[in-house]
Amino acid sequence: MRRVVITGIGAVTPVGNDIETMWNSLVNGKNGIDYIKSFDTEKLKVKVAAEVKDFDPTKYIEKKELRKTDLFCQYAIAAACQAVEDSGIIGTIEDEKLGVYVGSGTGGMHTFFTQCENMIAEKKISPFFIPMMIGNMAAGLIAIRFSAKGPCLPVVTACATSTHAVGEAFHAIKNGYADAIITGGAEAAITPLAIAGFSSCMALSTRNDPNSSSIPFDKRRDGFVMGEGAGILVLEEYEHAVARGAKIYAEVAGYGNTCDAHHVTAPDPEAAGAARCVEIALKEAGITDDDTLYINAHGTSTPANDKTETAAFKRALGEKAYDAYISSTKSMTGHMLGATGAVEAIVAALAVKNGIVPPTIGLEEPDPECDLNYVPNKAVEAPLTAAASTTFGFGGHNACIALKKVSE
Structure with a gap:
């Protein structure tokens, strides 16, 4: 391949x-x-x-x-x-x-x-x-x-x-x-x-x-x-x-595509489909517990999505979910609907290349059900070796791409 x-x-x-x-x-x-x-x-x-x-x-x-x-x-x-x-x-x-x-x-x-x-x-x-x-x-x-x-x-x-x-x-x-x-x-x-x-x-x-x-x-x-x-x-x-001597931002190494088959607008509260989507992408990419991982989350700011997505990360990553850097740039861009995944894939690639995690702004009162590291309000530097970007759509569509850092 x-x-x-x-x-x-x-x-x-x-x-x-x-x-x-x-x-x-x-x-x-x-x-x-x-x-x-x-x-x-x-x-x-x-x-x-x-x-x-x-x-x-x-x-x-x-x-x-x-x-x-x-x-x-x-x-x-x-x-x-x-x-x-x-x-x-x-x-x-x-x-x-x-x-x-x-x-x-x-x-x-x-x-x-x-x-x-x-x-x-x-x-x-x-x-x-x-x-x-x-x-x-x-x-x-x-x-x-x-x-x-x-x-x-x-x-x-x-x-x-x-x-x-x-x-x-x-x-x-x-x-x-x-x-x-x-x-x-x-x-x-x-x-x-x-x-x-x-x-x-x-x-x-x-x-x-x-x-x-x-x-x-x-x-x-x-x-x-x-x-x-x-x-x-x-x-x-x-x-x-x-x-041809092209510059390279990151390697696209994994892709997950699943469906909740649950409801036209609501995510499956068990987060099984979303978790499986993340698992598929990370497995194809060969990303392991040894990688320093950033996830650009779907993070829509809806009551249902954010707690379900948190549950999906925990199901997919286990205890390593607490070690990942995760943020939602929708806190700044809003939800760009059909454009959001590509923009956030770009952000994930730049995060890996530059070793900087953009923040989730406006996160002042964390939801106890959303207890992962969502990088509140201020960007952080991190030695990232891999990244993922997740998006979920009406109809139960789940998507995740996984990226890896490419050495110069």
Whole structure:
């Protein structure tokens, strides 16, 4: 089996629209959550979100093309351009050996909402409505941009989407179906319709305080805060990367994919599926008790997820769960839905490479049921040798990828 490494990364997030800004924000505990600026929230229960700020799509997309492209695709293209440039992969690989695995949990939600308004008010629909709305279009547009004619797969597993995308891309390269894959996820669902919908199913925090709405593993938590953006990685076969002198952030070494088969929105309280997912990823990666492990947790700040995820880590790791460094960067980025797994995979890779664990901010009153080391409020330095990132989605979807440090 072939080895797979990360050679390029790019991101558009609520705490920065490039990797350097995002990473520095997370390490320094910068909160990207604020009152919603993009529309009037007077009639909504929820008034806070983690919006992307100061995003300029014209850096990556021609102006005339913007009206044909939903915001989630704009985020995806921007992050992909960053990652591909960072990797230097173009020109070193055959088009047929380059793939794209990029997903979205909701697809073109902005387009769906605005076109529904137009239909009701004016009985008119844009001729670009369907290609702007469908969830595979980020993958399609990225493939077109970079002439990637290898395998192309848009994964849709709700909040687990982009962890599954990265994991499936890893296995595709490992098994010889491509030499490199541009992978990740994008989301732009901060609209009145989506906020109202998630609020109605009791998923969102109603505290409406930017500093205490997304507080993973804190006993005051009452729901997640919606975020948006994109995370894209370039995965590459190890020997191909070494031969061309590419820089390497980390090795993707394991991937777990299971289902609770329990409930459409609630996690299985026994955490059996989530624990098995972590076990599968760590076993494939060859991560042992001798490794110094960081886990970027799903850590949504919902009452059910955080205690269930804690139980999953204990089932998967046993007593070694207490030795792991664990944090939820959703305390700063909010929950980026289909983009969250890829962004958090990037964070896990940078943590291993740099030996720094970003914190879980806002963790002031720890829940007794969440008693692991969740790195409260301040980043710590640690000699990390391995990392994992977990995400769980509505429908019972569980995903985990495992990374290993690569020596220079």
